[in-house]
Amino acid sequence: MPYHEYQVIGRRKPTETDKNPKIFRMRIFATNEVVAKSRFWYFINKTQKIKKTAGEILSVNEIYDKKPQNIKNFGISLRYHSRSNQVNIYKEYRDLTRTGAVTKLLTDMGGRHRTTYRRMQIMEVKAVTPKETRRASTRQFHDSKIKFPLPHRVLRAPRKRYDSLFQAKRPITHFR
Amino acid sequence: VMSLFTRFVEIGRVVLVNYGPYEGKIAVIIDVIDQNTALVSGPQKITGVPRHALSFKRMSLTDIKINIERSVRQKALIKAFTEGQVLEKWEKTSWAKKRAARVKRANMNDFDRFKAMLAKKRKSHIVQDAQRKLIKASRTK
Numbered sequence: 001m002p003y004h005e006y007q008v009i010g011r012r013k014p015t016e017t018d019k020n021p022k023i024f025r026m027r028i029f030a031t032n033e034v035v036a037k038s039r040f041w042y043f044i045n046k047t048q049k050i051k052k053t054a055g056e057i058l059s060v061n062e063i064y065d066k067k068p069q070n071i072k073n074f075g076i077s078l079r080y081h082s083r084s085n086q087v088n089i090y091k092e093y094r095d096l097t098r099t100g101a102v103t104k105l106l107t108d109m110g111g112r113h114r115t116t117y118r119r120m121q122i123m124e125v126k127a128v129t130p131k132e133t134r135r136a137s138t139r140q141f142h143d144s145k146i147k148f149p150l151p152h153r154v155l156r157a158p159r160k161r162y163d164s165l166f167q168a169k170r171p172i173t174h175f176r
Numbered sequence: 177v178m179s180l181f182t183r184f185v186e187i188g189r190v191v192l193v194n195y196g197p198y199e200g201k202i203a204v205i206i207d208v209i210d211q212n213t214a215l216v217s218g219p220q221k222i223t224g225v226p227r228h229a230l231s232f233k234r235m236s237l238t239d240i241k242i243n244i245e246r247s248v249r250q251k252a253l254i255k256a257f258t259e260g261q262v263l264e265k266w267e268k269t270s271w272a273k274k275r276a277a278r279v280k281r282a283n284m285n286d287f288d289r290f291k292a293m294l295a296k297k298r299k300s301h302i303v304q305d306a307q308r309k310l311i312k313a314s315r316t317k
Contacts, residue, residue, distance in 0.1 A: 069227050071209050071247065094210045096229055144246045146208050149181035150232055158199045174181075 003029050003103050005064075006036035010057040012050045024048065029122055033060050043121075065097040072127040073138055074101035080120040082113060092138040098125050113155065122132045185214060185303040190240040190262055192271075195233075198225045200275070202238070202266055204257065219253045222263065230292045240265050 006028050012021040030036040033043045037060060041052040074093050079086060082093070095101040102125060109115045126161060153173050159161040183189070188204045203225040207215040212232060218225035227250070242260040244253060257263075266272050284292070302311075 069215075071207055071215060088288050096209070096215070100229075141210060142209055144187070145186045147186040150237065151181075152232075155236070156195065156233070158195050 001010060001029055001103070003031055003099050003106065004062050005029050005035075005099050005102075006033060007057045007059075007061045007063050008057060010035055010039040010040060010044065010050075010055055014043055028062065029125075031097065037046075045125050065099075068097045071096060072101075072128060073133050074098065075124075075126050075128040075133070076101065076105050076122060077124040077126075078105070078109075078120055078122045080109065080113065080115045082115065090134070092128075092133055092135040094138055098127075101125060183239060184317070185232065185237065187246050188242045188244045188256075190217065190238045190242065190266065191230075191235040192238055193225060193230065193234060194236055196230075201225050202254065202261075203230070203235075204242060205242070206244070206253070217250065217253055217254070219250050219257055221250070221254060222257060229312070238266065238269070240298065 008028055009025045011023045014021055015020055026040050028036045028039045037057055044050050076091050079088050093101040093104045191203055192198050192269035193199055193201050200313055201223045203216040205214045206217050209215055213229045216230045220226045240262055242256045244256045
Protein backbone atom coordinates (compact mmCIF):
# COMPACT_ATOMS: atom_id res chain seq x y z
CA MET A 1 0.00 0.00 0.00
CA PRO A 2 1.54 3.33 -0.90
CA TYR A 3 2.05 5.59 2.05
CA HIS A 4 2.00 9.36 1.77
CA GLU A 5 3.59 11.94 4.00
CA TYR A 6 1.27 14.62 5.27
CA GLN A 7 1.94 17.80 7.16
CA VAL A 8 -0.87 18.24 9.65
CA ILE A 9 -1.15 21.53 11.50
CA GLY A 10 -3.57 21.95 14.34
CA ARG A 11 -4.19 23.74 17.57
CA ARG A 12 -6.60 24.02 20.44
CA LYS A 13 -9.76 25.91 19.53
CA PRO A 14 -9.33 29.61 20.38
CA THR A 15 -11.30 30.80 23.39
CA GLU A 16 -11.93 34.10 25.10
CA THR A 17 -8.90 33.64 27.38
CA ASP A 18 -6.61 32.09 24.81
CA LYS A 19 -7.15 33.91 21.53
CA ASN A 20 -4.01 32.52 19.81
CA PRO A 21 -3.31 29.04 21.03
CA LYS A 22 0.00 27.40 20.24
CA ILE A 23 0.04 25.75 16.82
CA PHE A 24 1.45 22.26 16.41
CA ARG A 25 2.75 20.75 13.22
CA MET A 26 3.35 17.09 12.58
CA ARG A 27 4.67 15.07 9.68
CA ILE A 28 2.57 11.95 9.51
CA PHE A 29 2.98 8.95 7.26
CA ALA A 30 -0.43 7.61 6.32
CA THR A 31 -2.28 6.10 3.41
CA ASN A 32 -4.73 8.97 3.17
CA GLU A 33 -5.61 12.30 4.74
CA VAL A 34 -8.31 10.88 6.96
CA VAL A 35 -5.88 8.53 8.65
CA ALA A 36 -3.31 11.33 8.83
CA LYS A 37 -5.68 13.56 10.75
CA SER A 38 -6.63 10.75 13.05
CA ARG A 39 -2.97 9.97 13.84
CA PHE A 40 -2.34 13.67 14.41
CA TRP A 41 -4.92 13.71 17.16
CA TYR A 42 -3.53 10.45 18.54
CA PHE A 43 -0.08 11.97 18.92
CA ILE A 44 -1.30 15.36 20.08
CA ASN A 45 -3.43 13.66 22.74
CA LYS A 46 -0.38 11.87 24.03
CA THR A 47 1.94 14.85 24.12
CA GLN A 48 -0.37 17.78 24.78
CA LYS A 49 -3.55 18.24 26.77
CA ILE A 50 -5.65 18.68 23.64
CA LYS A 51 -8.48 16.43 22.58
CA LYS A 52 -9.96 16.32 19.11
CA THR A 53 -13.18 17.88 20.39
CA ALA A 54 -11.25 20.75 21.94
CA GLY A 55 -9.03 21.33 18.95
CA GLU A 56 -9.11 22.14 15.28
CA ILE A 57 -6.96 21.13 12.34
CA LEU A 58 -5.78 24.13 10.40
CA SER A 59 -4.34 22.38 7.37
CA VAL A 60 -3.41 19.02 5.93
CA ASN A 61 -0.95 19.07 3.05
CA GLU A 62 0.84 16.28 1.32
CA ILE A 63 4.62 16.61 1.42
CA TYR A 64 6.88 15.33 -1.32
CA ASP A 65 10.59 14.64 -1.46
CA LYS A 66 12.77 17.43 -2.73
CA LYS A 67 14.86 15.10 -4.89
CA PRO A 68 12.96 11.89 -5.60
CA GLN A 69 15.54 10.86 -8.23
CA ASN A 70 18.42 10.58 -5.79
CA ILE A 71 19.10 7.51 -3.71
CA LYS A 72 19.16 8.15 0.00
CA ASN A 73 19.92 6.09 3.06
CA PHE A 74 17.07 6.53 5.51
CA GLY A 75 17.63 5.90 9.19
CA ILE A 76 14.26 5.37 10.82
CA SER A 77 13.77 5.45 14.58
CA LEU A 78 10.54 4.02 15.76
CA ARG A 79 8.73 2.76 18.77
CA TYR A 80 6.44 -0.20 18.41
CA HIS A 81 4.25 -2.33 20.61
CA SER A 82 5.22 -5.95 20.51
CA ARG A 83 2.97 -8.54 22.06
CA SER A 84 4.47 -8.11 25.51
CA ASN A 85 6.07 -4.67 25.68
CA GLN A 86 7.13 -1.57 23.79
CA VAL A 87 10.40 -1.51 21.91
CA ASN A 88 12.52 1.27 20.47
CA ILE A 89 14.37 0.35 17.34
CA TYR A 90 16.41 1.93 14.62
CA LYS A 91 16.22 0.59 11.07
CA GLU A 92 17.84 1.61 7.83
CA TYR A 93 16.48 1.51 4.31
CA ARG A 94 17.84 2.66 1.01
CA ASP A 95 15.26 4.31 -1.20
CA LEU A 96 14.53 7.29 -3.41
CA THR A 97 11.82 8.81 -1.25
CA ARG A 98 10.85 9.04 2.41
CA THR A 99 7.49 7.45 1.70
CA GLY A 100 9.22 4.63 -0.18
CA ALA A 101 11.44 3.96 2.82
CA VAL A 102 8.48 4.04 5.21
CA THR A 103 6.52 1.65 2.99
CA LYS A 104 9.50 -0.71 3.12
CA LEU A 105 9.71 -0.25 6.87
CA LEU A 106 6.06 -1.12 7.43
CA THR A 107 6.16 -4.25 5.31
CA ASP A 108 9.47 -5.25 6.90
CA MET A 109 8.16 -4.73 10.44
CA GLY A 110 5.03 -6.64 9.55
CA GLY A 111 7.10 -9.53 8.31
CA ARG A 112 9.76 -9.54 11.01
CA HIS A 113 7.86 -8.52 14.13
CA ARG A 114 4.21 -9.01 13.16
CA THR A 115 3.43 -5.37 13.99
CA THR A 116 0.94 -3.27 12.08
CA TYR A 117 0.76 0.39 11.24
CA ARG A 118 -1.33 1.25 14.27
CA ARG A 119 1.07 -0.37 16.70
CA MET A 120 4.00 1.69 15.50
CA GLN A 121 5.04 5.25 16.17
CA ILE A 122 7.54 6.49 13.64
CA MET A 123 9.65 8.95 15.57
CA GLU A 124 12.13 10.04 12.96
CA VAL A 125 12.84 9.38 9.30
CA LYS A 126 16.19 10.91 8.49
CA ALA A 127 18.30 10.76 5.35
CA VAL A 128 21.73 9.92 6.69
CA THR A 129 25.03 10.22 4.91
CA PRO A 130 26.81 6.97 4.02
CA LYS A 131 29.29 7.59 6.86
CA GLU A 132 26.50 7.78 9.42
CA THR A 133 24.84 4.51 8.39
CA ARG A 134 24.94 1.85 11.04
CA ARG A 135 23.80 -1.31 9.31
CA ALA A 136 26.05 -3.56 7.24
CA SER A 137 23.13 -4.41 4.96
CA THR A 138 22.94 -0.73 3.93
CA ARG A 139 26.70 -0.26 3.83
CA GLN A 140 27.17 -3.05 1.32
CA PHE A 141 25.62 -0.84 -1.36
CA HIS A 142 28.03 2.01 -0.71
CA ASP A 143 30.36 0.87 -3.42
CA SER A 144 30.91 2.91 -6.57
CA LYS A 145 32.15 -0.24 -8.33
CA ILE A 146 29.30 -2.43 -7.18
CA LYS A 147 29.01 -5.56 -9.24
CA PHE A 148 27.07 -8.76 -8.75
CA PRO A 149 25.39 -11.33 -10.96
CA LEU A 150 21.77 -12.39 -10.84
CA PRO A 151 22.20 -16.12 -10.18
CA HIS A 152 18.67 -17.52 -10.28
CA ARG A 153 16.48 -15.74 -12.78
CA VAL A 154 12.81 -16.52 -12.89
CA LEU A 155 11.46 -14.56 -15.83
CA ARG A 156 7.85 -13.64 -15.89
CA ALA A 157 5.63 -13.00 -18.89
CA PRO A 158 5.48 -9.32 -19.85
CA ARG A 159 1.74 -9.33 -19.55
CA LYS A 160 -0.60 -11.52 -17.56
CA ARG A 161 -2.30 -12.85 -20.67
CA TYR A 162 0.99 -14.35 -21.88
CA ASP A 163 1.46 -16.24 -18.64
CA SER A 164 1.05 -19.96 -19.29
CA LEU A 165 0.57 -22.74 -16.79
CA PHE A 166 2.49 -25.29 -18.86
CA GLN A 167 5.59 -24.76 -20.95
CA ALA A 168 7.06 -26.87 -23.72
CA LYS A 169 10.66 -26.29 -22.63
CA ARG A 170 12.34 -26.03 -19.26
CA PRO A 171 13.15 -22.42 -18.51
CA ILE A 172 16.78 -21.34 -18.37
CA THR A 173 17.30 -19.63 -15.02
CA HIS A 174 20.84 -18.39 -15.53
CA PHE A 175 21.98 -15.43 -17.54
CA ARG A 176 25.06 -17.18 -18.90
CA VAL B 177 32.09 -19.06 -9.14
CA MET B 178 31.95 -15.46 -10.37
CA SER B 179 33.79 -16.58 -13.52
CA LEU B 180 30.73 -18.60 -14.48
CA PHE B 181 28.77 -15.39 -14.88
CA THR B 182 29.38 -12.96 -17.71
CA ARG B 183 26.53 -10.51 -17.19
CA PHE B 184 26.60 -8.53 -13.99
CA VAL B 185 24.48 -5.89 -12.38
CA GLU B 186 26.88 -2.95 -12.41
CA ILE B 187 26.83 0.75 -13.07
CA GLY B 188 26.68 1.22 -16.82
CA ARG B 189 25.13 -2.17 -17.60
CA VAL B 190 22.53 -1.96 -20.37
CA VAL B 191 19.34 -3.82 -19.59
CA LEU B 192 16.17 -4.70 -21.44
CA VAL B 193 13.02 -3.81 -19.55
CA ASN B 194 10.75 -6.87 -19.41
CA TYR B 195 7.67 -5.69 -17.63
CA GLY B 196 5.73 -2.55 -16.99
CA PRO B 197 5.07 0.62 -18.95
CA TYR B 198 8.55 0.62 -20.57
CA GLU B 199 8.48 -2.99 -21.62
CA GLY B 200 10.68 -3.80 -24.61
CA LYS B 201 12.87 -0.71 -24.21
CA ILE B 202 16.50 -0.67 -23.18
CA ALA B 203 17.93 1.29 -20.29
CA VAL B 204 21.16 1.75 -18.38
CA ILE B 205 21.72 0.90 -14.72
CA ILE B 206 22.87 4.13 -13.10
CA ASP B 207 22.98 2.97 -9.51
CA VAL B 208 21.90 0.13 -7.27
CA ILE B 209 19.29 0.98 -4.65
CA ASP B 210 19.09 -2.31 -2.80
CA GLN B 211 19.19 -6.04 -3.47
CA ASN B 212 15.95 -5.92 -5.46
CA THR B 213 16.03 -2.57 -7.21
CA ALA B 214 18.29 -0.52 -9.41
CA LEU B 215 18.08 3.08 -10.51
CA VAL B 216 17.84 3.01 -14.29
CA SER B 217 17.57 5.61 -17.01
CA GLY B 218 17.06 5.22 -20.77
CA PRO B 219 18.37 7.92 -21.25
CA GLN B 220 14.85 9.20 -21.63
CA LYS B 221 15.56 11.26 -24.76
CA ILE B 222 16.95 8.24 -26.61
CA THR B 223 15.05 5.18 -25.43
CA GLY B 224 12.07 6.69 -23.63
CA VAL B 225 12.80 5.17 -20.25
CA PRO B 226 12.90 7.87 -17.58
CA ARG B 227 15.12 7.81 -14.55
CA HIS B 228 13.32 5.62 -12.06
CA ALA B 229 13.64 2.63 -9.77
CA LEU B 230 13.33 -0.71 -11.53
CA SER B 231 13.21 -4.12 -9.92
CA PHE B 232 15.77 -6.70 -11.10
CA LYS B 233 12.84 -8.99 -11.68
CA ARG B 234 11.59 -6.65 -14.35
CA MET B 235 14.78 -6.44 -16.36
CA SER B 236 17.11 -8.66 -18.38
CA LEU B 237 20.81 -7.96 -18.40
CA THR B 238 22.48 -7.61 -21.81
CA ASP B 239 26.10 -7.94 -22.82
CA ILE B 240 26.46 -4.24 -23.44
CA LYS B 241 28.11 -1.98 -20.89
CA ILE B 242 29.09 1.67 -20.95
CA ASN B 243 31.44 3.67 -18.77
CA ILE B 244 29.55 6.03 -16.52
CA GLU B 245 29.81 7.42 -13.03
CA ARG B 246 27.44 6.43 -10.28
CA SER B 247 24.06 8.27 -10.45
CA VAL B 248 25.15 10.17 -13.52
CA ARG B 249 22.86 12.89 -14.88
CA GLN B 250 21.06 12.83 -18.22
CA LYS B 251 23.53 14.94 -20.19
CA ALA B 252 26.56 12.80 -19.32
CA LEU B 253 24.51 9.64 -19.75
CA ILE B 254 23.39 10.64 -23.25
CA LYS B 255 27.01 11.39 -24.15
CA ALA B 256 28.27 8.01 -22.91
CA PHE B 257 25.31 6.25 -24.50
CA THR B 258 25.89 7.73 -27.97
CA GLU B 259 29.69 7.38 -27.76
CA GLY B 260 29.28 3.75 -26.75
CA GLN B 261 26.92 3.27 -29.72
CA VAL B 262 24.63 1.27 -27.47
CA LEU B 263 21.57 1.38 -29.72
CA GLU B 264 23.57 0.21 -32.72
CA LYS B 265 25.20 -2.57 -30.72
CA TRP B 266 21.82 -3.64 -29.37
CA GLU B 267 20.11 -3.76 -32.77
CA LYS B 268 22.96 -5.93 -34.09
CA THR B 269 22.47 -8.62 -31.44
CA SER B 270 20.47 -11.66 -32.47
CA TRP B 271 18.34 -11.08 -29.35
CA ALA B 272 17.14 -7.72 -30.68
CA LYS B 273 16.76 -9.08 -34.19
CA LYS B 274 14.55 -11.92 -32.98
CA ARG B 275 12.37 -9.44 -31.09
CA ALA B 276 12.10 -7.24 -34.18
CA ALA B 277 11.22 -10.22 -36.37
CA ARG B 278 8.46 -11.20 -33.93
CA VAL B 279 7.02 -7.70 -34.07
CA LYS B 280 7.22 -7.68 -37.84
CA ARG B 281 5.44 -11.02 -38.06
CA ALA B 282 2.72 -9.87 -35.71
CA ASN B 283 2.13 -6.75 -37.81
CA MET B 284 1.87 -8.62 -41.13
CA ASN B 285 -1.28 -8.18 -43.14
CA ASP B 286 -2.74 -10.78 -45.48
CA PHE B 287 -0.82 -9.47 -48.50
CA ASP B 288 2.46 -9.70 -46.57
CA ARG B 289 1.64 -13.27 -45.60
CA PHE B 290 0.90 -14.08 -49.24
CA LYS B 291 4.24 -12.60 -50.31
CA ALA B 292 5.97 -14.56 -47.53
CA MET B 293 4.31 -17.77 -48.71
CA LEU B 294 5.51 -17.20 -52.27
CA ALA B 295 9.01 -16.43 -51.07
CA LYS B 296 9.07 -19.60 -48.94
CA LYS B 297 7.90 -21.65 -51.91
CA ARG B 298 10.58 -20.15 -54.14
CA LYS B 299 13.26 -20.80 -51.51
CA SER B 300 12.24 -24.42 -50.95
CA HIS B 301 12.15 -24.89 -54.73
CA ILE B 302 15.74 -23.69 -55.05
CA VAL B 303 16.88 -25.84 -52.09
CA GLN B 304 15.12 -28.94 -53.40
CA ASP B 305 16.58 -28.39 -56.88
CA ALA B 306 20.09 -28.25 -55.45
CA GLN B 307 19.38 -31.27 -53.23
CA ARG B 308 18.09 -33.29 -56.19
CA LYS B 309 21.17 -32.41 -58.22
CA LEU B 310 23.48 -33.52 -55.37
CA ILE B 311 21.61 -36.81 -54.88
CA LYS B 312 21.71 -37.48 -58.63
CA ALA B 313 25.42 -36.70 -58.75
CA SER B 314 26.16 -39.03 -55.81
CA ARG B 315 24.05 -41.82 -57.38
CA THR B 316 25.74 -41.68 -60.80
CA LYS B 317 29.19 -41.81 -59.10
